[in-house]
Amino acid sequence: ALLEGEQTAAGATAALETNDPCGESVEERSSYASLLSSTFIRDGVQLLKSRPEVAIAFITTILHKLPTAEAAVLFVNEAVSLYRGSSCPAAAASVRHPVVVNALLKKCVENNSWHLALSVLKTASPVAIPCEVGSALLLQMREANQVSLVVDVLQKHIVPTRSKLSREAVEAALFSVLKHNCAVAGFCASPTPTRDPADTQVENSSGAMATAGVHWLSALSWAVDLLEDGVEARILQAGTAPSSGAVSQREPTVLPRVKTLSSRALSLLIHICVSAGSARGGLLAMGYARTADKTELDLSEEIRALLYCMMYNRPVEAESIVQHAVKKYGEGRSRHLQRLWKAVQGANRSPSWQRN
Incomplete structure (x- = not known):
């Protein structure tokens, strides 16, 4: 029965790649007609009720061959309805298998249909x-x-x-x-x-x-x-790797590599923390970025001084830091510092709904 199910799945896939028994190509259909209306495919899906493990691969293959995300969602919904009355609970669960859900999400993403992907995520189990x-x-x-x-x-x-x-x-x-x-x-x-x-x-x-x-x-x-994780997500600790021709006395020690922050991510984190009224969070982000990969922002010293002024409530000193930076580096280079200063002022005026 398993071999017969696999042959049926292969035959149905071939039918999708060329023409269905009615002589109509799936890609040429102007409307999203039901795939299960095809006797050949419907018989194959019915046969797979007793073999859920084959049904997962069968449905996933069909999803990859369908031209649009709408057609893929329609097919999965019809398969759910078909399996709902099955005496085997595993058959109905196979339609919502993580492999099927991810194949459906991939089809939605490929067709730029994020709204359909959201509906899939809401109806599926967390995967x-x-x-x-x-x-x-x-x-x-x-x-x-x-x-x-x-x-x-x-x-x-x-x-x-x-x-x-x-x-x-x-x-x-x-x-x-x-x-x-x-x-x-x-x-x-x-x-x-x-x-x-x-x-x-x-x-x-x-x-x-x-x-x-x-x-x-x-x-x-x-x-x-x-x-x-990057390509080199883990490294061996120095001195613990086995030497050529020597007998290792202990297992090599594997150390996870510290993930780095890009300059844009660091800047966004600082603004998130400042908008929340937490200068400490911005300083933590800057310290982590410097430790992980020596990442620094332009005018990082002025930014750090501005955050300390915010932490200790020194608005006059903070404004003088910004003015001095504008005079020394010009409007263009100090634009980001001025924007951060506006965020600091806005955080001080906003309600303390998320402070520290």
Whole structure:
């Protein structure tokens, strides 16, 4: 029966690559007609009810061959309905297997259908998302300016499953956290009128998203923990590797390499901490970046001095630091320092909804 199921899966895949029994190519269909309306494919899916392990590979292969994300979602929904009445519970569970879910997410990402990917994530059980799929999804949502939805996906689907992200996706996530927190702060400070689109997203969101932002400690941990491991993620401690021709007396000691922060990620973390009213968090981020890879920002000494002024409530000294930097380095080079000074002033005026 297993061999017969595999032959059926292979035959159905070949039918998808060419033409179905009705003589109509899947790619040529103008509407998303039901694949299960094809007798050949429907009989194959029915046969696989007793072999869930074959059904997973069969459904995944079909998803990869479908031309659009809409067609893939339609096929999975119909397969769920078909298996729901099966006497074997494993058959229905196989449709929501992590391999099938990730194949469906990949199809949505390839077609730039992040809204369909969100619906898939909401209906599926929590699964570890591949790095390239999760990174592409967050980048697409960031490009669509859906910053609060990016934060929602991070909190509900990326962080709990310990999925990894590329460096660009981590930077996009930190930018979304910063915009989301600023929107939450503005929403809490002014209950009436003029709000930007990010504020509207927060107002329409559910649960904790409507009342609180992301804590700066969470942002600091995400910047490192969510970053994908590099090619050399682990190294041997010096002096513990076996020597050629010698008998090793102990096992080699493997040390994990410290993940580094890019300049953009460091700058975003500083702004997140400052917006939350925590100069200490910005100093921690700068200290970690310097220790991990000697990463420094332009005018880092002035930035550090500004953070200390914020910590000890020295607004006059902070303003003089900014003015001196503008006079010494010019408007262009000190633009980022001026922007940080405005963030410090805004944090001092905002309600202490997330201070330290």
